[in-house]
Amino acid sequence: MTSKVKSTFIYIFLGIVTVVSVFPLLWMIIAATNKSVDVIAGKLTFGTYIAENYQNLIAQQPLWSSFLNSCKYTILVTAFALIVSSLAGYAFEIYRDKAKEKIYVVVLMSMMIPFVALMVPLFRMYSKLGLLNSAVGFMLPSLATPLLIMMFRTNAKAFPIDIIEAARIDGLSEFGIFLRMYIPSMKSIFAAAGVVTFMNAWNNYLWAKVIMSDNTTQTMPMLISNLISGYVTDYGMLMLAVLITTIPTAIVFFALQKYFVEGITGSVK
C-alpha cells in the first residue's frame, strides 16, 4: 500500500515536471500555426495560419540561406572540434610529462575567461587576417574547446594501457593506435562531445553576430534576433522560425541520445 502511495506521488511529481518542461515546446509548435494577435492573446489550440506565417517569413528574411549557413558552419565546427580535441585529450593522457601537464593547466584555466573579454582582441586579429564574414572565422575560436579536451582526456584515462602496448608490439603506429583502437572504443564519448559541440555551434550567436556583418553570411540565431528587433514583433512568424531552428538540434540529439547518456556517464566499462 505504502509503495503504491509512494509511486503515485512520484508519478504526480514527474507529471508536473514533464508538463513544465514540455509545455514551452508544445506552445512553440502551436504558436507557429497561429496569427500574431492570437499568440499574444494566449490561444492554446492549433490554428490554420502556418502557411501565411511561412510566406511572411520567407518574404522578409533569407530563411533557407541562413539555414544552410547554420548547417554548414555547425558541421564544420563539430567535425574539426572533434578531431582537434580528441587528439589533444588523447595525447595529454597517453604521452604524459611535466611540460604537458603545465600546458594542460593553462588550457583548463582558459575555461574561466568569459568570451566577452576575448571578443575585441579576437575581432582585431580576425579582421587583420581577413577572416571576417567567413566560415573559418566562425569556427576557429571553438575548435579547441577546453571542455572537450578535458572530456577526451578523462575518458582516455579509462582506456586500458595494455591495449596500447599490445598494439605497439604488433607494430601499429602511434596514430594508428589512436585511429583504430581508441576511436572505435570511444564511440559514445564522440557522440556526447558531438552533440554538445553541435548545439553550441548551432546556437552560437554573439560571435556570429560580431564577425558576420553581411546578409549572405547570416545564421539562424541572427535571423531570429532580427525578427524581434523591429518595432512590431510578429509572434506567429517568430515561433515558426524558432521551430525551424529547433528541428536540427532535436534530430541530432535524438539520433545520438543513446550514446549521449553513455558518454556523459563514462564509456569504457
Added chain:
Amino acid sequence: MKKRIVSVLVVAAMTVGMLSGCGSSEKKSSEKDENTLTVWAWDQSFNIYAMKEAEKVYQKDHPDFKLNIVETGWDDMQTQLGTIVGAGNYDKLPDICLMQDFAYQKYVTTYPDLYQDITDCGVDWSEFAEGKLAASTVDGKHYGVPFDNGAEIACYRTDILKQAGYTIDDLTDIDWNRFIEIGKDVYDKTGYSLLSVQADSSDLIYQMLQSAGFGTWTEDGKPDLAGNENIKQCIEIYEEMKDANVLNVVNSWDEYVATFTSGKTAGVINGCWILASVQTAEDQSGKWALTDMPALPGVSSATNYSNQGGSTWAITQNCKNTELAEDFLASTFAGSTELYDTILPKSGAIATWLPASESDVYNEPQEFFGGQAIYAQIADFASKTPSVDLGVYYTEANKALATAIANVSGGSSIDSELKTAQETVEFNMNQQ
C-alpha cells in the same frame, strides 16, 4: 577499417573545399563598389523598408546607385559598434547606420571619431523640428539626418468610452487630474483600465516630464533626480493612477502590447510608433480614436505634447564616399516628399522633415481610426513638442528611475528612492 580512414579523408577534403569556397566568395562580397553604400538598420517593415524606397527614389537620377542593407538589431548594433571601435577596425563600419535618438549624445561624446560632422552637407536644417534635431546635434554640429518621429499620442477605444458616457473630445487637451477622474469612472462603469504600462520602465515618467519641457539633468550635465519636484509629481500621478485601477501595470513588453491588442485596456499613450502595434488588432478597426496626451497639472510650462523614441541616420567615419552618402540623405530623407508619401501609408513612418507633412497623404482619413486624419494630427503634435536634452547618460538615468518607481510601488518613499537613483547614476557616470 580502411573504409573508415578513407571516409575521414573524404570528409576532410570536402570541408577544405567548402572552406576555400567560402574564402573566395567573401572576397567578392567585400569588394567595395564606388556607387554602393552599406547601411545598418533594424526593422524590415519600417526603417529598412524606408531605406529601400529611398534607394529607389535616388536611383531615378543616379541609375548606378545601390544600397547594401544589413539588418542589425539595436542591441546587436551596440555590441558591434563597441567591438569595432574597441578594436580600432573602423573599416568594418557601415557607411550609414541608424541610431536611436536617446543614445546619440552618448555615442558622439564617447566615440568622437565614430560619426562624421555633416553640418555643411547641403541639408536645410531649419526644415526639421527643433526638438527632433536636438538629439543628433552636439556643440552646434549636426551628426545625423533625422528619420522617424516619436511624437507622443494618446489613443482610446471609443466604444468603451461611449459605454461610460465619454467621447474622445472629453480626453482631448486635458490634464492628468481630469484623466484620473475619467479613468476612475470608466473603470467603475466598464471594468476597463484606461492605460497600461510595462512595470520595469520609466518611459511614461519621461514622457510626462518632457511634455512640460523638464529633463533629468542640470545645466552642467549632472543628474538632477534627488529632490526633483517635477519627477516627484509625475511618480505621484503614476501611483495614484495605479491605485485607482486607471493604470494597469504588466510585467513585460509582450503583455503590454497584449493589453490593447486583445482588448483588455481602453487606451494607449506612447510614441507614435506604437500605432503599428495597435493596428495589428484588425478586429478593432474603426473603434479607435487619436488625440493628444494629458498635461501636467499646475505647471506653467505644461503642454499636451511629448516625445518617445525616434531615430536618425548617421554617416560613419568609414564612409569613403562621403559626398555620395551626404547627397543621398539630403535628397531623400531631407528632400523628397515623394519618399515620405510612399512610406507613410505602408509603414506609418511619420516624417520629421516638415515639408513632408504638407502633403495630401498626411490628410487622408484612416479607417482604423474611424476616418480620422491621424497623420496630419501627429505631425502637428510633433511641431509643438518641447525640446529636452536627454543627456549623454540617458540609459543609466532611465534604468535608475525605473528601479525607483518599482520600489515606490513596493512601499518606499519617493524622496529616498530618488536619492538612491541619483547615487546610482552618479556611480555609473564615474565608472565610465
